[in-house]
Structures are given as structure tokens and as C-alpha cells.
Amino acid sequence: MADTELPTRPKPEETPASAAPAEGDSKNASKNALKKAAKEKAKAEKAAARAAQEKAQAAAAEANDTAKDLYGPIPETEEVIPTTRFSELSEEYHEKEVTVVARVDNARVQSAKLAFLMLRQQGQKVQAVIAAAEPISRQMIKYTGGLNVNSIVQITGIVKKPEIPISSATISHLELHIRKVYMISEAAQMLPMQVKDAERPPPTEAEEGQVDAEGAPIVTLKTRLDNRVLDLQTETSQAITWISSGVAELFAEYMIKSGSRWIFTPKLVGAATEGGSNVFEVKYFKRNAYLAQSPQLYKQMCIAGDMENVFEIAPVFRAEDSNTHRHLTEFAGLDFEKTFHHHYHEVLDFAEDLLVFILTQLKERYAAQIATIQKSYPKAGDFKLPKDGKALRLNYMDGVALLKEAGVDMSEQERFENDFSTAMEKQLGHIIREKYDTDFYVLDKFPMAVRPFYTKADPKDSRFSNSYDFFMRGEEIMSGAQRINDIKELEESMRTKGLDPTQEGFEDYLNAFRQGCPPHAGGGLGMNRIVMFFLGLPNVRLASLFPRDPQRLRP
């Protein structure tokens, strides 16, 4: 945790030689006080005297301060002052007065007569300048240049064109000439990390603890996540959180348009029916409950309840002790389940169109955010979508064949009893990108042996199943299938998988099928993984607001 307390980098010339005399006196008094090893009482008296003196001096300085009403704590007023957003600023504002509310990203006193601020609004940066000229006083310049980094201020100023573009600002061709500076929320002088140090991607293992070319520390992912509120303020984090929002929005939009009903199934469940050891246990009054590992059984029960087409957007909990770049113990699940009439491919077609819609619309609606993120994470490159707007669908065995062509051969047993390893999946992703020019594709007809008990076997070849996985850049983002809707077949499948249909907790689920249930299929998407792989982020934690893993429960 040592690196969570990085000091704020010292600001140059915080008290320039030409500072107001009253302040200089106060500083000497302070120095003298520190030299003495006086008793507590004497110290307190001295301090009180000093405080009184400072107050008197400050009052005197204020009396002489021509700008005293133009800076400091924000004045109480009933007047509604219109504010301008950075995103609105354009050449049209040249020479106009605007009021903005923004954070201080950096403050620098150049001289007694000149100070600079870098202002930040949702990660976007604009430079502001303050120069001594009636009525701006030296005191006001000192105040402005000495603002604590990350404080939120309200600034009124004139929009000007700088002589040379300000390369460190997002809006480099405009700057603000300050007329008023008021404090809205003051940040502490010491921050555990600087937002600008978190603007870059987290370091690789080799880079940890190093400084970059400009001497700034390379902030580790751990430090960033420990201080996630600061980390969220970066332009990149702002953009990533917009993409997450967009994925959820587009999923809901498509589902609602299709006539699907939004459902809310319980996360507190009475039995650990779905996966045994990977489930979190909850104290529920005088007994135990468990956190649902997916809404699978419940969304099927909604289908048995004649709801026909349902979706859910809700947290999913996995008590897996997996400490990898792509596992979380809590993530946002996007689930759907749908009846079909003739063939489960009706639902698979629907799901493919859903993903093509989400990925296409992300590119369209969030182009600016994607461009921002690519500045920090350029490696993965643009996400390639199928050119014809239709998802590429292959069978599992086609994948096996493509890998074999590339020299990766699976034995007969492996083909039917194993699934691809993560490495094989990634390699297949590369092969498919090369051959079909797409980063999104679907594999259908997985071996029955690797799918859960509720999966429908392929009626033409029982070694396979009517199940599919969706991939982005060679990594799985969705798993789905036709589900067994016949009670006898379901109980048989449970027994084949070593589950006991009479076990407590299955009763309600199985009754749903005993009472008649239409044929249906569905799937479950991991929202955070979609964001991660779409953007090519190196870690799923970057695609979670406040990530949870076996080691992390805070912030």
C-alpha cells in the first residue's frame, strides 16, 4: 500500500520572492516558533497570538485588495449564473465571457503577476491564465496559482486564442483569461495519486515502481483501483464508463424493441443448485441463502410462466478463486431467454443480430469515447465487425478443423469431451480474423459433455448440443443454448451429469417443466467482458466501476 500515498508533486514557486509583505512576516514568525522547544501552554498562546496577528494582517491585505470580491469561497447568491461546458467551447466564444465549473488539474505561479491553471471537466482540459491588470491583484494571482490540485472551482473569464496551441490541453486552441475564481469544493493538499498520472495505461510488471521519461511515477493498477474515485476522473475512465453505459443501454433498447419483458429475478436463492462450490453463502435470518450465479433457472421459470421473451440486467456472483485478467467475483450480466416455434436457430439469429446491433451502434454513438480510449490503449486496434452486417457463424467442429489446419490437433476424445483451452480460443480468434476479417463470431454445436445439464442435445447427433458461444477477439463473451423443456429428458440429463433431480432446491425448477413448458433458448452476456474486448483493454477491472475479485472488496 506504500504507493497509495504518493505526494503531490511540488508546485514551482508557490511563494515567489515578490509575495505580499504581510505573508512574508507571518512566515518568519512561524519559523521562529518552530525553533523554540516551548511548553504546550506557551506554544498554544503563541499560536493564538500568531493566528490573531495573521488574521489582522490578512484583513489589512484584504482592505488593500482591489480584487477581494473576485476570488475566494463562492459567495451566496440567489442569482443564477449560466455556466458553459468545455464541450460547448468553440471559436464562436472568442472574446466572450463565460463561467465554467471545473477541477484544478494543475496550478502554477509563473511570477507575482502571472499564474496558470489547467482546468479539467470530465477529463477534458482547458488552460486558464491570470495576469495582474486592474482589478486583478497580486493576492488573487497568488490565491489562484496556489489552488490545491483537484479542487472544484467556478471561474469566470474571457475566451481567447493562445499564441501557440496548448498541447497539454484537450481544447488546445482556446484558453480562458480569468476574471473571477471561486472555490466550490476544496481538495486536500496531499492526494494519494495525481489524476494525470493515472491518464496512462497501468504499467506492465517490469515497469512497476518506475518513473516515465518525464519523471512522473507510473501508477500501478492497484493504486488506481485503490483510489478509484480519482482514477474515474481521467479522460480514459470517463470514456470507458460511457461505453459500459452504452452496452447496457443498447442491450435494453434492442430487447425492448423486440417485445421482450424486463425481469428482475432474485439474487438471494434457497439452494446452491447451479454450481456447488462456486457460490457465495449468505446468512439469511436463521438459515443460509446463496447468491445466484446466474438468472438461468429463474429466466427459464419465467418462460414456463408464459412470459415468452424476457431479459434481465443484473449483477452475477461467482465465488471462483480466479485471480486472472478477465475474472471478477461480481459482474453485470445481460441475460435473455426466448421461446421459438420451429428451431433454436430462431433465437440464435436473434442473439447474433443483438450483438451486431450493440457493437455497430457503439461505434456510431460513442466514436469520440472510442477515439479517446485508443490513445491510451492503441495496441488492439479497431474492433472489426463483419462487413455484411451478419454475424459469422461456424460450428464447433469447423473451429476444430481451422485449428488443425494451423497445426493444433485435438484427439478424437478431446474433441468431444473437452472444450477449447483459452490459448486455443485466442489462436482461433487470430485465424478467424485473418480468414474472415472479423473480431466477432459465433460457434454453434458444442459437445454435449462440456455444457450444463439443462442444455438440449443435438437431435441428429447426441455427441453435440444445440448450444453456442459468442466470441470477441478470440475470447468468450456469451454462452447460450436451447434448453431442455421436457421433464423426462431434463431429469435424465441431470442424472447423466451426476446430479440428483430429487435434491432439495431443484423442486420448483423441475415443477415448472412438469406443468408444461414451451421450447426455448437464450444466453447470458458478460457486460464487462464486452467492454474489455471491444476496446482491447488489458484487464477486465478497467471495465468495472468498482471491481470485485478474491483480493478486492474496496473501495
Place this chain on the structure above:
Amino acid sequence: MADTELPTRPKPEETPASAAPAEGDSKNASKNALKKAAKEKAKAEKAAARAAQEKAQAAAAEANDTAKDLYGPIPETEEVIPTTRFSELSEEYHEKEVTVVARVDNARVQSAKLAFLMLRQQGQKVQAVIAAAEPISRQMIKYTGGLNVNSIVQITGIVKKPEIPISSATISHLELHIRKVYMISEAAQMLPMQVKDAERPPPTEAEEGQVDAEGAPIVTLKTRLDNRVLDLQTETSQAITWISSGVAELFAEYMIKSGSRWIFTPKLVGAATEGGSNVFEVKYFKRNAYLAQSPQLYKQMCIAGDMENVFEIAPVFRAEDSNTHRHLTEFAGLDFEKTFHHHYHEVLDFAEDLLVFILTQLKERYAAQIATIQKSYPKAGDFKLPKDGKALRLNYMDGVALLKEAGVDMSEQERFENDFSTAMEKQLGHIIREKYDTDFYVLDKFPMAVRPFYTKADPKDSRFSNSYDFFMRGEEIMSGAQRINDIKELEESMRTKGLDPTQEGFEDYLNAFRQGCPPHAGGGLGMNRIVMFFLGLPNVRLASLFPRDPQRLRP
């Protein structure tokens, strides 16, 4: 649990006197077998012989059956048969052939030559008739009239106008004359309750265990919830689940339109910071975690993270041992948080418009569902919205005065240290409905003493706070406030409320304010309560798909 095993009501004339001779023989054989008290082995042999005989007879019957391809298990086919929804059926279909997929709500053999089905599709009912006429055989009529209730069938038939409208059907002016009946999913012969018995509101305490005027059992709420999948199949449940879906959809729609970002905050949290004893404890690997009681602290941290305008739709967990008609241990929370520039009423205006939008649009988009629900729950009457499209906003003290006028006086101490009791809230709801003709209203400026530590005091009178509650039919559906954004004020408020700011678990939250945080306000809505009070349902469990309370963890 005795009432969960209600037998299916007997069907009249399941085997009419004029049944096919082969079947009659089989029945006699069966009778004889029952008379004998034979040994197990002899019995088994007999049974095997009988089965063989039955099979032979059935084969013989089938050979003679002119309709044998027109009914029974659904044939496998590649042919895509277009199906018609009940909701599409209209006069235009008269004399046309349609294929429908529906549940058997009731099956009745009138005679060897005539049987009736009541079909059900998402709660909507249509009658189907089958009569002996080439090629329909007696066997097919017997099969159709003997279908197990709740089975899902595919029926092809001709749409006809019945001589007298079928009052028990939803679509009473049309019926289907059956040509084909295929089984898609067969329900068990015994159901724990009949869907049609769950169509009516659950009984009052006095009615429990009684039968209604027609001799049908009045199904208790417990039985209905124990068998929720069947219960969801009623027309009323179908409509209620659409209203729930609609509330979530309209909330998201309004928030997205306002430029709000969809957030997903963690439900697994490291400390029970928000409310002490009312929190569920989770085993989290080798330590404890807790289930978030609201996203309050996290949505504020998102605001501190410069996200400005955020919303969340997610489960909320409350470990309260409250066994009332309006408490759940898990419910769907609709939360938002927003910065403002000058006054928290900017956010309050926004929230009021949000609710007016949701309630107005529910009435517009879900008129049919509301009408359906009112047939079962007419008592509460139409939900009254303010005529001018603006929410009625009163101050807490206006509420106190209105109650006083009506003879309910609170002492000076009660006014500032208590909140209204539930009974007072309901009475105030009646008074306001009488006086202002609205079921939706807002109370602002609650006493500081009754609000949580993060609530901003009214700067003009510290006995009050910048906080508000929203009410529907006199019951609270939302609580919200301006939040303290100054760290010193926040720590002071915590101490006043008896909380220790240095307590483990508050660190990350408080750091968010130490690092600068803009002024903000927000609120949290209970989705299930909105649905309950909008529709005037007697119990919140009816507005939850699979409700959770201290006694209920299943289904």
C-alpha cells in the same frame, strides 16, 4: 402446505358411454385385474399382458383412425408453419384457417362426437371446438377432450363466430373449429393449483380455505407464491409483470434522455457502513462481506468521480425482519444522483418530472394491462395524476398543518424529531387526494433528525434538511436529498448521528470528499412499490416476480 396439492377438478364425461369398443374392452380387463388380490409376479405378468393387448388394440384402432395423422405428438418436420397470436385474431379471420400455440386451460368431452377446449395464451382465452365430421374421428375427439390441463398444444383450426358469445373467453366473439391438435409439452395430470383459480385476488384472512360461489377453491397468496410459475400464467400476473417491465423501461428511457450514465455499483461491500444490523452477511473467501443496502455511497463516489449524472437499476438487499404487506428483503432499486449548479431544487424538479413521465406513460403505453388488472383489483380505482402535468410539492410542515386541520396534531417535539407514522402518511394521502385531486405528491424539507448522516441541512433553518420524499396513494416510494459535499460538514454530521468517521469502511467514501466533490442530490425509488401503489395491489409480493421476505426463499 396442504393447499398446494389441490387436485385437478374432475372433467365431466372423460369416457362417454359411446366410446370406441376397443377402449371399452380394455377398461373391463382393467376392472377385473383390480378385483383380484394376486401376487406381485402374477400382477406384473397380467399388467404386461394387458399392456400388450392395449397396444395391439390401440394399433388396430389407429389403423381404423381416419384422423391418426391429425393429432398426437407433434410430427417432426422441416416445414415452417406460420402461427397466429390470440392478440391478432379479429373478425377478418372469420372462416380462415389459423394455427395457434397455446395452453389447455380446460378440456371437456361433451359427447363422443363433441369436445371443447379453452385455450390460453399469456392469460388470454379463446374457445376451441372439435366435432366428429370427416376426417375427425371419435378417437381424436377423445384425445382432445382428455388433454391434461396446462399442456401446450399446437392447434390448427377454422375461425368461426359462435352463435352466442363465449363469456368465459377473453375473445368471446370468435372460436376455433379444430382440424389438428398436436402436443408440444404435456403437463402432469395433477397440478398443485389451477391457473384459473389464481385468476382472482388472493382471499382475505376470513376467506382462507373457503370456496367461492361456484365451488372453486379460493387460492391463498401463499399457495400462489409457492406455485409462482403457474401463478404467473394468469392474465392478471401477465399484466402486472408488464407494468414492472414498463416502470424500469420508462425510468431508463428518461435517465438516458437526460444524458445520465448507467452505472453498476458493487453489491458485495467490505463493511456494513450504511445501517448496521439490517445488512446481510456473506462469506467472502476467508473473510466477511456484506450485501449493499443501497447504492447510496457508491453513486456519490461516482459523482465525486466526475460522472455528474448517473443512474442504476439493481437489486437492493434489506435484512429487516419485517413481515408486512409492503416489505421485501430484496427488491429492485431505481437510483439516480446528479450534480446541480445553484440549488438542489434543480434535481428535485428533475425527479418530479421523472415520476410524472413514468406514471403518465404507464397509463398511455399500458392501458390494456391496467384495465386487465383493474378487473381483479378494482378497489383502489384509477391512479390520479396532477392535471397540469406538474407534481404537487408541499413542505413537510405543510403536511403537518394539513393533518392538524384534520384533527391529527403532532407536538412540537414530534414535529422535529419524528417523521409521520404510516397511518398519518395514509391519512395525509387521503387529505391531499381530496384537496388537490392527485395520488402523486412530494414532501420537501423533512426534519434533519429523521434523515441519514449524508443529508444536507437546510442552510436557513438547521432543524430541517434539503430532503424530500415522494408519495403514491399516501405511501412512500422514494426518498432523496441534497447530500453533504464538504468533508468537514460530513464528518460533523456523522458525529452528530453517533457515527465514527474513522470507523473502518468509511475511509474510501470520505476520501472522495477530501479530494473535492461537487454539490449533488439524488434519490432512490422502489420499483415494486411503484407498481404496487400505482395499481392499488394489496401486497407488494404481487409486484415481485419471485418475492423474498424473512419467511420466503423459494421458488
